[in-house]
Amino acid sequence: MRSANDVAREGLTATVEARPVLEVRGLVRRFGGLRALDGVDLEVRSGEILGIIGPNGAGKSTLFNVVTGLIRPTEGRVYFRGRDITGLAPHEVCRLGVGRKFQVPSCFSGLTVRQNLQVAARGRWPVARLVRAGGDSRERWSDVDDLLDRLGLASKADLEAAALSHGERQWLEIGMVLVNGCQVLLLDEPTAGMTLGETRRTERLLRDLGGAHTVAVIEHDIRFIREVAERVIVLHRGRVLASGTIDAVERDERVRDVYLGRGE
Amino acid sequence: MTRRWRVGAITAATLAGSLAPWLLSPFEISLAAKAFTFALFALGLDLIWGLGGILSFGQAAFFGLGAYALGILTRDLPDAGILGLVAAVGIPALLALALGYFTFYGRVSGAYFAIITLAVSLILTQTAQTWVELTGGHNGLYPVPFLTVSVPGLGGFGFDSDVDMYYLAFGVLLVVFLLLRRLARSGFGQALAALSEDELRLQFLGYDTRQLRLIAFTLSGALGGLAGGLYASQVGFVNPTVLGLTLSTQVIVWVALGGRGTLVGPIVGALVVSFVEDYLSDVLVNVWVLVLGILVLLVTLFRPAGLLGSSRVQRFVGLR
Amino acid sequence: MDQVILQGLNGLSLAGILALVALGLGVTFGLLGVINLAHGELFMLGAYTVLVVHRATGSVWLGIALAPLVVGAVGAVIERVVVKRLYGRPFDTLLATWAVSVVLRQAITLWQGGGYQPIPHPITTSVPVFGVQYPAYRLALLGLGAVCLVLVGLLLYRTRLGVQARAAIQNREVAAAMGVNVGAVDTLMFSLGAAMAGLAGAAMGPLVTVNPSMGLPILASSFFVVILGGTGRLLGVAAGAAIIGGGQAVASFFTNPVVAQVAVLLLAVLVIRVAPQGVFGRRPA
Numbered sequence: 001m002r003s004a005n006d007v008a009r010e011g012l013t014a015t016v017e018a019r020p021v022l023e024v025r026g027l028v029r030r031f032g033g034l035r036a037l038d039g040v041d042l043e044v045r046s047g048e049i050l051g052i053i054g055p056n057g058a059g060k061s062t063l064f065n066v067v068t069g070l071i072r073p074t075e076g077r078v079y080f081r082g083r084d085i086t087g088l089a090p091h092e093v094c095r096l097g098v099g100r101k102f103q104v105p106s107c108f109s110g111l112t113v114r115q116n117l118q119v120a121a122r123g124r125w126p127v128a129r130l131v132r133a134g135g136d137s138r139e140r141w142s143d144v145d146d147l148l149d150r151l152g153l154a155s156k157a158d159l160e161a162a163a164l165s166h167g168e169r170q171w172l173e174i175g176m177v178l179v180n181g182c183q184v185l186l187l188d189e190p191t192a193g194m195t196l197g198e199t200r201r202t203e204r205l206l207r208d209l210g211g212a213h214t215v216a217v218i219e220h221d222i223r224f225i226r227e228v229a230e231r232v233i234v235l236h237r238g239r240v241l242a243s244g245t246i247d248a249v250e251r252d253e254r255v256r257d258v259y260l261g262r263g264e
Numbered sequence: 265m266t267r268r269w270r271v272g273a274i275t276a277a278t279l280a281g282s283l284a285p286w287l288l289s290p291f292e293i294s295l296a297a298k299a300f301t302f303a304l305f306a307l308g309l310d311l312i313w314g315l316g317g318i319l320s321f322g323q324a325a326f327f328g329l330g331a332y333a334l335g336i337l338t339r340d341l342p343d344a345g346i347l348g349l350v351a352a353v354g355i356p357a358l359l360a361l362a363l364g365y366f367t368f369y370g371r372v373s374g375a376y377f378a379i380i381t382l383a384v385s386l387i388l389t390q391t392a393q394t395w396v397e398l399t400g401g402h403n404g405l406y407p408v409p410f411l412t413v414s415v416p417g418l419g420g421f422g423f424d425s426d427v428d429m430y431y432l433a434f435g436v437l438l439v440v441f442l443l444l445r446r447l448a449r450s451g452f453g454q455a456l457a458a459l460s461e462d463e464l465r466l467q468f469l470g471y472d473t474r475q476l477r478l479i480a481f482t483l484s485g486a487l488g489g490l491a492g493g494l495y496a497s498q499v500g501f502v503n504p505t506v507l508g509l510t511l512s513t514q515v516i517v518w519v520a521l522g523g524r525g526t527l528v529g530p531i532v533g534a535l536v537v538s539f540v541e542d543y544l545s546d547v548l549v550n551v552w553v554l555v556l557g558i559l560v561l562l563v564t565l566f567r568p569a570g571l572l573g574s575s576r577v578q579r580f581v582g583l584r
Numbered sequence: 585m586d587q588v589i590l591q592g593l594n595g596l597s598l599a600g601i602l603a604l605v606a607l608g609l610g611v612t613f614g615l616l617g618v619i620n621l622a623h624g625e626l627f628m629l630g631a632y633t634v635l636v637v638h639r640a641t642g643s644v645w646l647g648i649a650l651a652p653l654v655v656g657a658v659g660a661v662i663e664r665v666v667v668k669r670l671y672g673r674p675f676d677t678l679l680a681t682w683a684v685s686v687v688l689r690q691a692i693t694l695w696q697g698g699g700y701q702p703i704p705h706p707i708t709t710s711v712p713v714f715g716v717q718y719p720a721y722r723l724a725l726l727g728l729g730a731v732c733l734v735l736v737g738l739l740l741y742r743t744r745l746g747v748q749a750r751a752a753i754q755n756r757e758v759a760a761a762m763g764v765n766v767g768a769v770d771t772l773m774f775s776l777g778a779a780m781a782g783l784a785g786a787a788m789g790p791l792v793t794v795n796p797s798m799g800l801p802i803l804a805s806s807f808f809v810v811i812l813g814g815t816g817r818l819l820g821v822a823a824g825a826a827i828i829g830g831g832q833a834v835a836s837f838f839t840n841p842v843v844a845q846v847a848v849l850l851l852a853v854l855v856i857r858v859a860p861q862g863v864f865g866r867r868p869a
Contacts, residue, residue: 068468094470106465108458119458122451123469127479133451180469319675378678379619379807386804387850509800513682520679550693557686564680565669 021046021184021214022067022098027076029062029238036062037073038238044184047211051229051246052218055258058235060218061103064186068100069093080184095124099182103189103218105169109162113153113172116161117144120176143179150205151175167198174205178213185209187217191224203227222246234258274442281434285427294426294498299538300433301494304440306518306530308487313516314524315448316480317460321378322385323515326356326485328507329388330492332399335408335502343420345413345497352493353486359384360485364478385512392504404503411497429498436494437531440487445527456480457525520560523570533570589716597722600729601788603825605802606809607736608780613810615749615773618667618677622685623806624799626778629655630785631794632692634703644706644790651786652779659778663771671770685799693796700793725787729825732780739776749773812855 020043029037037059044050052060065071067078069090077086080096094100107116121144122130148154151171156164161172170190177185190206191199199221206228209215219225225232225246232249234241242252249255285293309323330352337348363384367377392399399405411432414420423432447453455476458466463473496502505511515534522533537556544552563570605627612620633654634647641647662684670677707721740746751759752766760766785799792798805828812824 070464089472090464090467091470091472094468100468102465102468106462108461108465110461111454111458115454118451119454119466120469122455123466123471125451127452127475130451130455131447176469313675317675319678321678378675383804513686516679516682550690550698554687554690554694557683557690561666561680561683561687564676564683565666568673568676 020044021081022216023079023082024063024067025077025079027063027066027078028074029059029066029071030074035238037066037076040076040235040238040240042233042240042243044214044216045231046214048231049206049209049215049217049229051225051232052216052235053220053222053225053232054235054241057237059238060235061188062238063235064100064188064218067093068098068186094180094182097182098184098186099177099180100186101173101177101188101190103192105166105173107161107164107169107172107176110160112158112160113164114141114144114148114157116172117141117147117175117179121179121181123180147175147179150208152201167194170194170198171202171205174202178209182213184214185216187215189218189220191219191221199224222250278438281438282431285430290426293430295539295542297426297430297433297498298495299535300430300437301491301498302515302518302538303531303534304433304437304494305488305491306515306522306534307437307440307444307527308484308491309515309519310524310527310530311444311487312477312481312484313519314526314530315453315456315460316477316484317456318477319378319516320381320481320484320512321516322381322383322509322512323484323488324507324509324511325381325385325388326360326488327492327495327511327515328385328392328502328504329356329359330489331496331502331506332392332405332492333489334411334493335405335496336398338409338411338497339405339407342409343412343414345411345420345423346415348411348497349413349490349493352489352496354489356489356492357482357486360488361478361482363485364481368474368477368481382509382512385507385509389504389507389509392507399502399504402504404501405496406501408496408500408502410500411494423497429494433494433498436490440490441527441531448527452476452479517556517560519570520563521571525569529570586716589714590718593713593716593718593722597725599825599828600726601784602802602805602809602828603729604732604780604784604787606806606825607733608777608784609806610777610810611736611780612774612777616667616770617671617674618774619674619681620667620774620777621678621682621803622662622688623681623777623781624801624803625685625688626655626659626781626799627785627788627802628692628794628796628799629658629688630782630787631703631789631798632696632785633782634786634789635696635701635794638703644704647703647789648706648783648786652783655782655785656775656779658782660771660775662778663774667774668767668770689796689799696796698796700795702793703789705790721790725791728783728787732783736776736780745769745772808851 022044024040024042027037027040028035040059040063052063054060062071066073069085069088069092072087077084079085080093080098083096085093085096085098088096108119111119118141121141122133125133145154148157151174153164153168153172153175156168161169164172170193174187174190177187187206191202194202203224206215206217217225217229229246231244232246233243234249234252234255236258241258242249242255244252284296288296305323305327308326309320313319333351333355334348337344337351341347363381367380393402395401410422410424410429412420412422412424423429448456455466455471459471459473459476466473492506495506514537518533518537519530520533521537522531523529541549541552605623608626609620609623612618612623630651633651634644637647637650638644662681666680666684667677670680705719705721707719707724709720710717711720711723712718713723740749748759748764749769749772751762752764752769756766784802788802809824809828812827
């Protein structure tokens with residue numbers, strides 16, 4: 001006989017496991033008269049890769065901006081591992097474990113590729129440790145070296161980031177977010193401007209992350225989303241229009257309307 | 265190869281600096297000592313401007329505060345050299361800390377920071393001019409004795425000649441240079457370099473950029489104060505010009521011409537410019553200032569990294 | 585009582601001059617996002633224009649009339665040669681305009697000497713105001729400030745050029761695509777700001793002795809006017825000028841002028857800290 005208590009405990013354990021890593025509740029963000037986010041609820045579950053799609057102006061980047069603390073929501077809350085992180089500064093959100101890649105690749109173009117990764121790797125260190133960390137040549141950076149290989153940037157490690165191609169800069173920035181050590185990664189259009197080959201490579205990179213990271217990725221490229229995302233959310237006019245597997249979402253009549261422009 | 269070259273260059277400079285007093289006249293020795301303290305001051309500005317990417321237009325506030333702190337303390341307590349130096353470093357550092365906290369944490373940044381530092385330097389100048397009992401007003405504080413450091417139980421040592429002051433200034437400059445060089449190559453220095461490029465990106469990597477700036481600015485204030493303290497005991501008097509706009513802009517010129525973001529550049533800039541000025545006659549001074557103005561204008565327009573600051577030169581000399 | 589009225593009038597006439605200088609600064613800062621550290625020297629150039637013209641022709645009025653043209657032309661050259669290359673680099677702009685200020689000051693020193701030189705008052709009569717005899721010229725300054733405020737307002741809000749200038753600020757690319765010559769608008773606006781500084785310096789010349797460093801204190805004060813009043817609204821500039829000018833006059837009535845200046849500086853620093861957005865408008869540099 002199982003006691004009611006046991007059942008309750010099991011239920012509790014189950015909810016803890018299914019508990020989303022990142023949770024957004026009733027998020028509203030107004031810019032003047034425009035409601036860029038209009039009551040968004042969503043959750044990102046531990047270890048999953050969530051695709052976020054939607055037409056231009058749907059509020060995708062604004063969502064990331066609010067979650068990472070760049071702008072404050074007008075209403076609503078953001079929770080990370082059950083903790084209310086609404087209104088924290090970007091560096092605090094990052095230090096808790098939410099990393100972000102920008103839409104426009106923004107690595108430090110005056111630093112070398114390796115230095116970019118080093119700066120990213122030390123991002124969450126306390127200052128005292130930063131000061132003690134000596135010259136870059138002597139320090140052991142096995143994870144940076146590994147990453148350089150995985151990104152295919154090993155041969156360019158000591159070039160200034162300004163010398164990289166657009167696709168390489170995108171990879172470098174993805175690498176920076178990875179080496180930064182956050183468990184949750186928010187990627188804003190990681191394949192924008194990439195050639196087909198480069199996009200393929202990025203797909204492999206993301207899939208290799210496996211269950212170790214939790215990823216939410218904004219992308220316009222549906223084919224890419226189909227390759228990497230286990231679950232998809234469609235944003236439209238600041239609201240969640242649909243969610244589910246990519247097939248389910250693509251069959252959804254409302255989503256087709258939005259993408260084909262019939263629902264306007 | 266380049267590393268050996270660098271170590272060689274630093275060793276050679278150290279040797280040259282140590283042996284120079286045998287070759288120079290007493291007048292030149294005191295000029296050189298003064299130029300070293302200016303170089304120290306320039307390194308302080310370089311820390312916040314060259315590495316940290318924001319320009320302080322009132323850096324003389326720290327220099328002057330250091331000079332007055334040490335001047336007033338050693339005027340009244342001639343043996344309290346150590347206490348004087350601590351105050352000369354600590355008080356300006358505290359001011360920088362307060363000012364930095366006030367601005368960086370208040371989302372006031374960019375060009376307004378330059379204006380605020382300018383205003384603070386003006387306020388301090390006027391205070392020094394009016395608070396005659398403490399500072400001697402326009403006439404200044406006189407005389408500031410030579411620096412005497414004494415440790416209870418161990419006796420004291422007086423830097424009581426121009427040659428002593430020369431070695432003191434040179435030694436401090438060398439030590440600060442080596443420490444800053446280390447700092448610039450540390451994770452902290454790298455973060456500062458990244459900060460001057462893209463602050464937002466750095467925040468999203470977890471860096472508290474306000475804190476980074478605050479530390480850099482506090483250090484820069486402390487260095488300014490140290491330089492000011494040494495200056496006061498070198499020249500033997502302090503008047504309100506050490507707090508003023510002219511000195512603030514002079515140090516900007518040294519760093520701008522020498523090359524911001526490098527460590528050797530500001531030192532060279534300070535040494536060359538202040539030496540040239542000491543040898544100019546009164547008539548030529550106006551022409552010289554005009555020439556400096558034009559030079560700064562040209563450098564800003566065409567060589568923003570300074571005369572020594574192109575990345576090729578930097579890499580060759582190993583400045584960063 | 586007479587003292588109070590006198591100080592009040594002094595404050596107002598100072599406010600008139602400050603409003604002119606600050607308006608010029610506000611135009612370059614607010615419209616172009618350029619903090620022009622040479623603005624005080626443009627003010628000084630205006631005064632020297634009067635000095636030189638008066639010496640050559642004997643007329644102060646001709647000097648005052650020519651000053652905005654001369655200084656406006658100098659401003660246009662500065663914008664074309666220096667400022668234009670540095671848009672989007674605020675610290676370099678600061679540094680370069682500071683260098684320009686040094687060059688102007690030294691050039692005038694070498695040409696005219698570094699000493700103090702007087703300009704005769706163009707109006708020497710006094711008029712009774714609230715029972716106090718007050719110099720008419722100082723009252724004229726107040727009027728000049730007010731008239732210029734109105735004229736600039738009309739220029740920016742009622743003319744084609746003003747619309748173009750404001751369009752260029754909102755969005756350079758779109759304005760350029762709509763056929764606005766963005767570069768020319770920048771130059772014109774900078775030149776306009778310079779001309780106002782020059783006019784202020786020319787008008788102020790007869791009240792003070794003219795010297796190459798006369799721009800420094802006026803630059804500091806007018807910065808604080810812009811900081812207080814913001815750059816977006818002309819009325820803000822006027823209000824800021826009244827507060828700073830009046831405040832300095834009132835404070836120096838009660839305490840000594842140095843304390844008054846320190847108080848004003850502290851106030852300005854506090855304002856920057858407390859209300860950077862609200863006071864500066866929506867265009868942080």
